[in-house]
Amino acid sequence: MLQPAPSLADVLREQIIAGDFEPGARLSEAALAAQLGVSRNTLREAFRVLAQHGLVEHVPHRGVSVASPSTADVIDIYRARRLIECGVLRAASPLHPGVAVMRLALERGESAVEAGDWVTVGTANMAFHRALIALSDSPRLERSHGQLAAELRLAFLAIDDPESLHRPFVARNRAVLEALTGDGPEAAADALERYLIDSERLVLGAYSRMGRS
Amino acid sequence: MLQPAPSLADVLREQIIAGDFEPGARLSEAALAAQLGVSRNTLREAFRVLAQHGLVEHVPHRGVSVASPSTADVIDIYRARRLIECGVLRAASPLHPGVAVMRLALERGESAVEAGDWVTVGTANMAFHRALIALSDSPRLERSHGQLAAELRLAFLAIDDPESLHRPFVARNRAVLEALTGDGPEAAADALERYLIDSERLVLGAYSRMGRS
DNA sequence: TGGCGCAGATTGTTGAACAATCTGCGTCGA
DNA sequence: TCGACGCAGATTGTTCAACAATCTGCGCCA
Numbered sequence: 001m002l003q004p005a006p007s008l009a010d011v012l013r014e015q016i017i018a019g020d021f022e023p024g025a026r027l028s029e030a031a032l033a034a035q036l037g038v039s040r041n042t043l044r045e046a047f048r049v050l051a052q053h054g055l056v057e058h059v060p061h062r063g064v065s066v067a068s069p070s071t072a073d074v075i076d077i078y079r080a081r082r083l084i085e086c087g088v089l090r091a092a093s094p095l096h097p098g099v100a101v102m103r104l105a106l107e108r109g110e111s112a113v114e115a116g117d118w119v120t121v122g123t124a125n126m127a128f129h130r131a132l133i134a135l136s137d138s139p140r141l142e143r144s145h146g147q148l149a150a151e152l153r154l155a156f157l158a159i160d161d162p163e164s165l166h167r168p169f170v171a172r173n174r175a176v177l178e179a180l181t182g183d184g185p186e187a188a189a190d191a192l193e194r195y196l197i198d199s200e201r202l203v204l205g206a207y208s209r210m211g212r213s
Numbered sequence: 214m215l216q217p218a219p220s221l222a223d224v225l226r227e228q229i230i231a232g233d234f235e236p237g238a239r240l241s242e243a244a245l246a247a248q249l250g251v252s253r254n255t256l257r258e259a260f261r262v263l264a265q266h267g268l269v270e271h272v273p274h275r276g277v278s279v280a281s282p283s284t285a286d287v288i289d290i291y292r293a294r295r296l297i298e299c300g301v302l303r304a305a306s307p308l309h310p311g312v313a314v315m316r317l318a319l320e321r322g323e324s325a326v327e328a329g330d331w332v333t334v335g336t337a338n339m340a341f342h343r344a345l346i347a348l349s350d351s352p353r354l355e356r357s358h359g360q361l362a363a364e365l366r367l368a369f370l371a372i373d374d375p376e377s378l379h380r381p382f383v384a385r386n387r388a389v390l391e392a393l394t395g396d397g398p399e400a401a402a403d404a405l406e407r408y409l410i411d412s413e414r415l416v417l418g419a420y421s422r423m424g425r426s
Numbered sequence: 427t428g429g430c431g432c433a434g435a436t437t438g439t440t441g442a443a444c445a446a447t448c449t450g451c452g453t454c455g456a
Numbered sequence: 457t458c459g460a461c462g463c464a465g466a467t468t469g470t471t472c473a474a475c476a477a478t479c480t481g482c483g484c485c486a
Contacts, residue, residue: 028467030466030467038440039439039440039441040468041254041257041440041470042438042440044258044468045257045258045261048258048259048261048262049264049265052261052265052266053265054353060447060468061446061448062447062448062468063468076351076352079354080353083296083301083351084296088296136292136296138289138296140267140292140360141292141293143360144357147353147356147357148353241436241437242437243435243436243437251470251471252471252472254470255469255470257437257438273437274436274437274438274478275478275479276436276437428485429485429486430485430486431482431484432483432484433483434480434481434482435480436477436479436480437476437477437479439475439476440474440475441472441473442471442473443470444469444470444472445470445471446467446468446470447467447468447469448465448466448467448468449465449466449467450464450466451462451464452461452462452463453460454460454461456457456458
């Protein structure tokens with residue numbers, strides 16, 4: 001059984017999330033189509049997918065550019081994250097098999113902290129929260145959360161100080177996980193809410209220091 | 214200032230939500246492009262947008278069909294609705310200007326009940342819940358909820374008994390609104406949760422009577 | 427009866443072409 | 457000097473025709 005070949009939208013999403021394009025950069029159809037070796041029509045289909053994901057912004061007759069979350073966007077993303085993530089956690093069972101996936105992601109992050117590999121720390125943090133959402137067993141909540149995570153990643157890209165952005169939160173993830181298995185979902189949700197409030201503050205602080213709107 | 218012309222995806226979404234196509238029906242590119250008077254490429258772009266919204270299902274090399282929510286989908290949609298809608302309501306202020314919008318939608322539904330216009334009752338019910346989400350002032354929660362609402366509408370379409378589907382819930386909406394302005398967000402959220410549980414039960418019951426998977 | 431393979435239909439993708447719209451720049455007039 | 461105007465080039469929106477890749481249904485054969 002072969003894996004389905006990754007679609008063009010998948011390829012582009014990876015490139016954008018990896019930071020191959022500056023947030024806010026315009027993506028010229030002709031140039032990008034040539035670079036990717038596809039036709040403009042095919043590229044435009046991929047653009048429509050990414051635009052729905054919030055990864056690129058499409059303005060009619062003005063083309064698409066890599067999304068570049070504003071301060072208001074960051075605030076909104078965190079508002080939505082708090083509601084969805086805390087809601088999922090509050091209703092989650094500490095016995096759900098997905099808890100093991102959370103633990104794996106956590107441990108991957110902790111190893112990466114010791115290795116000083118902040119990019120991997122960031123990836124592991126994201127994986128931890130994705131695993132957290134998976135406790136809901138809800139494809140639609142996973143979809144919504146995935147969109148938020150992708151957009152947030154663009155905000156992280158605009159801040160080029162991955163250590164300060166990700167390092168402090170590995171310990172916080174551990175606190176959330178231990179609260180879940182030890183004190184129960186309510187306590188875990190409270191810890192997660194504090195986590196998200198602090199993370200938002202950090203991002204907004206960096207934004208304001210960058211003079212970013 | 215002119216309104217932007219509705220995109221092809223908007224037109225198709227309206228047609229699908231209006232039930233112009235049977236849920237599950239295949240949408241042939243060539244036939245539909247000819248019918249809409251657009252080229253296949255343009256139509257394919259619109260398909261990509263609708264697929265991300267969950268309104269159509271796209272299987273590679275097999276084309277797109279109108280989505281037809283399964284029982285599992287309905288359960289998932291309601292799980293996500295409970296989490297998002299109740300979460301929003303719990304955090305909402307009874308003084309938010311959006312409460313007036315909720316009241317308007319509610320009254321429109323109540324008039325439609327008296328007129329026996331069940332389609333309008335259904336539309337008003339949807340508008341009530343959309344207005345409820347707007348209390349969060351979060352574009353992203355509105356986006357996620359909009360996707361759920363569109364998919365749910367397809368489930369409603371599959372059940373052709375709009376009266377039983379929508380009539381009972383106008384009074385429940387009133388209860389939610391009065392709980393919000395009277396007893397506060399917590400009580401309102403509890404009323405809403407009961408609403409959603411009962412609504413889900415009704416849809417699943419109809420599905421099972423239809424012998425639907 | 428059940429599996430195989432072919433033919434037709436459909437989707438995926440391309441390239442070129444043109445219309446519609448935007449953007450930047452130079453000119454003109456106050 | 458400064459702002460409005462308009463033109464020219466660049467970019468996007470859309471169409472069309474063609475072909476490759478894949479799927480589907482049907483008849484054939486064992």
